Amino acid sequence: MNLPANNLAIKRISASAEPATPGIREMPEIAKLVDISRCIGCKACEIACKEWNDLKVEPTYNFGSYQSHVDLSPDTWLLMRFNELEIDGNLNWFITKDACLHCEEPGCLYACPAEGAIVQYENGIVDFNQENCIGCQYCVAGCPFDIPRFSKETRRVYKCNMCIDRVEAGLEPACVKTCPTNAIAYGTKDDMLALADQKLTILNNRGFAKAAIYDPEGVGGTHMMYVVPHGDHLPDYGLPEKPVAQQGAMAALAVFKRIGAYMFGAGILATALHYLAVGPESPDSDNGGG
Amino acid sequence: MTTGLSRRPLQQWEVRRQRAVKLLARRPHAAPPLEFLLELLPLQSELFRWSTEAEWPGAIVTGAGDDTPKLRLDALSIDLLVPRFATFLEGLLPHSPDVLAEIGAGVQAREPTQRALLKHYLAGQDLSEIAAGLDCEARQLEFFPRAFMQPIAEALARDTAVPEDWQENFCPMCGRLPQLALLRDDAAARGRRLLVCGLCASEWTFRRGVCPHCGEERPGQLFIHSVPDPTHVYVDECKSCSAYLKTVDLRKDGLAVPLVDEIATVELDIWAEERGLWKIQPNLLGM
Numbered sequence: 001m002n003l004p005a006n007n008l009a010i011k012r013i014s015a016s017a018e019p020a021t022p023g024i025r026e027m028p029e030i031a032k033l034v035d036i037s038r039c040i041g042c043k044a045c046e047i048a049c050k051e052w053n054d055l056k057v058e059p060t061y062n063f064g065s066y067q068s069h070v071d072l073s074p075d076t077w078l079l080m081r082f083n084e085l086e087i088d089g090n091l092n093w094f095i096t097k098d099a100c101l102h103c104e105e106p107g108c109l110y111a112c113p114a115e116g117a118i119v120q121y122e123n124g125i126v127d128f129n130q131e132n133c134i135g136c137q138y139c140v141a142g143c144p145f146d147i148p149r150f151s152k153e154t155r156r157v158y159k160c161n162m163c164i165d166r167v168e169a170g171l172e173p174a175c176v177k178t179c180p181t182n183a184i185a186y187g188t189k190d191d192m193l194a195l196a197d198q199k200l201t202i203l204n205n206r207g208f209a210k211a212a213i214y215d216p217e218g219v220g221g222t223h224m225m226y227v228v229p230h231g232d233h234l235p236d237y238g239l240p241e242k243p244v245a246q247q248g249a250m251a252a253l254a255v256f257k258r259i260g261a262y263m264f265g266a267g268i269l270a271t272a273l274h275y276l277a278v279g280p281e282s283p284d285s286d287n288g289g290g
Numbered sequence: 291m292t293t294g295l296s297r298r299p300l301q302q303w304e305v306r307r308q309r310a311v312k313l314l315a316r317r318p319h320a321a322p323p324l325e326f327l328l329e330l331l332p333l334q335s336e337l338f339r340w341s342t343e344a345e346w347p348g349a350i351v352t353g354a355g356d357d358t359p360k361l362r363l364d365a366l367s368i369d370l371l372v373p374r375f376a377t378f379l380e381g382l383l384p385h386s387p388d389v390l391a392e393i394g395a396g397v398q399a400r401e402p403t404q405r406a407l408l409k410h411y412l413a414g415q416d417l418s419e420i421a422a423g424l425d426c427e428a429r430q431l432e433f434f435p436r437a438f439m440q441p442i443a444e445a446l447a448r449d450t451a452v453p454e455d456w457q458e459n460f461c462p463m464c465g466r467l468p469q470l471a472l473l474r475d476d477a478a479a480r481g482r483r484l485l486v487c488g489l490c491a492s493e494w495t496f497r498r499g500v501c502p503h504c505g506e507e508r509p510g511q512l513f514i515h516s517v518p519d520p521t522h523v524y525v526d527e528c529k530s531c532s533a534y535l536k537t538v539d540l541r542k543d544g545l546a547v548p549l550v551d552e553i554a555t556v557e558l559d560i561w562a563e564e565r566g567l568w569k570i571q572p573n574l575l576g577m
Contacts, residue, residue, distance in 0.1 A: 064482025
């Protein structure tokens with residue numbers, strides 16, 4: 001993989017309508033590509049995620065599924081979900097690597113009112129900065145994929161950060177590194193899209209006529225993409241068919257900031273005009289010369 | 291987590307009755323067991339109501355370990371049960387098949403027999419000796435205490451939560467064996483497999499690809515036998531121990547009532563028996 005180390009330049013910051021200062025380097029967009037047809041459901045990626053990010057082990061039990069846990073949590077950022085469905089009389093596994101998709105248009109970031117709590121980097125990673133998080137959970141509501149999880153202990157929200165410290169050092173995320181079947185690939189977004197096309201062709205030739213690439217337009221594409229064998233069964237993978245990033249909060253924030261700036265300028269202008277027209281205020285005008 | 295039949299008070303009996311009526315029209319070959327079930331259900335419903343109102347000190351074990359059944363049937367008051375048992379027999383025998391009516395008459399005739407029968411059954415002891423005295427088989431005689439105790443045990447179990455991590459092949463509430471399995475989708479899991487207790491109807495999660503009798507989990511030893519009609523009930527066979535139990539797939543027929551549908555698919559039991567299989571826990575009607 002030919003990705004540069006230290007490739008973190010900020011693209012967007014939560015609660016800030018201004019674009020980030022342009023970087024002086026060209027930062028390649030990175031992406032993970034999850035080929036569901038190659039996943040054997042071993043959950044090694046889950047373990048790697050826990051290990052690398054030093055996340056707490058959460059006891060679990062047999063709740064009737066092959067999943068390790070019922071749901072994502074502040075300490076489980078990656079969960080292999082197992083669904084099953086009969087198609088043409090045959091049992092089919094619908095496995096999904098459920099974690100942050102690192103949207104190009106991140107609904108969580110658009111919804112976040114705390115400046116700097118969510119940062120999107122030029123390479124596509126959307127990261128939460130818990131130090132700035134105010135625990136309002138707007139990001140939870142803003143995410144079209146239901147990924148961020150609120151911790152009642154710390155009153156902060158957590159999710160996958162695509163192993164940003166590894167990526168910054170030029171390494172692949174831990175889940176990619178550990179996957180024994182290479183079901184998770186990592187590289188530039190363009191390379192991953194090209195790879196996805198190849199995989200799609202392979203799946204089509206294997207008889208999966210409805211195979212599809214999941215890189216939804218409604219969120220501007222994602223930096224974790226899927227190749228799914230049954231593209232006509234997206235909800236069975238737990239993937240929304242038409243996810244949309246709600247930019248309303250961001251747009252409103254931009255308008256209010258602009259209005260505030262104009263009013264501030266108008267106030268200074270009015271003060272200057274008043275000074276020119278009336279002149280400086282004399283001590284006599286207030287207390288009658290006393 | 292436990293959901294479903296055993297959690298709903300009283301109305302479940304009406305749901306079972308309506309299902310039995312529906313299946314009676316749809317599956318005429320299963321008419322004899324279903325017609326008998328329709329006679330039995332009102333009596334059981336009344337016992338259930340009575341049981342919810344009665345006091346049962348010591349019946350629920352509190353503070354027991356997670357691997358111990360919560361219901362202590364042997365702690366139930368025999369003195370309280372025997373009069374109701376007699377009333378139950380009185381209502382049931384006129385509608386029973388000849389063989390059962392004859393055995394039941396023998397039980398009904400002597401109060402000490404009723405007492406001994408209930409005591410042995412609640413303690414999980416062999417009924418052969420009592421059966422020999424009545425000139426019948428133990429499995430035939432078992433019908434009476436089981437049919438009588440089912441609604442009472444169900445009423446006792448319904449207010450106690452099944453431990454989430456219960457992994458055993460016997461009921462976490464009363465310790466008896468599973469009569470059937472069911473598959474259900476819920477918020478946490480698709481195709482969750484639950485075993486249903488043959489006595490108190492409690493449900494507990496059990497691994498999908500494992501024989502509930504011997505624990506076999508090699509795929510090559512576990513078989514599913516399904517038929518075109520009904521598609522939602524099939525036979526789970528374990529080649530290692532020759533045990534089977536029926537599975538009701540609620541994802542295929544959400545209106546199915548597992549305990550009733552299991553009885554209404556008698557043809558699957560006949561087929562399994564002809565194949566040399568034995569059922570982990572026969573249903574109430576002995577199939």
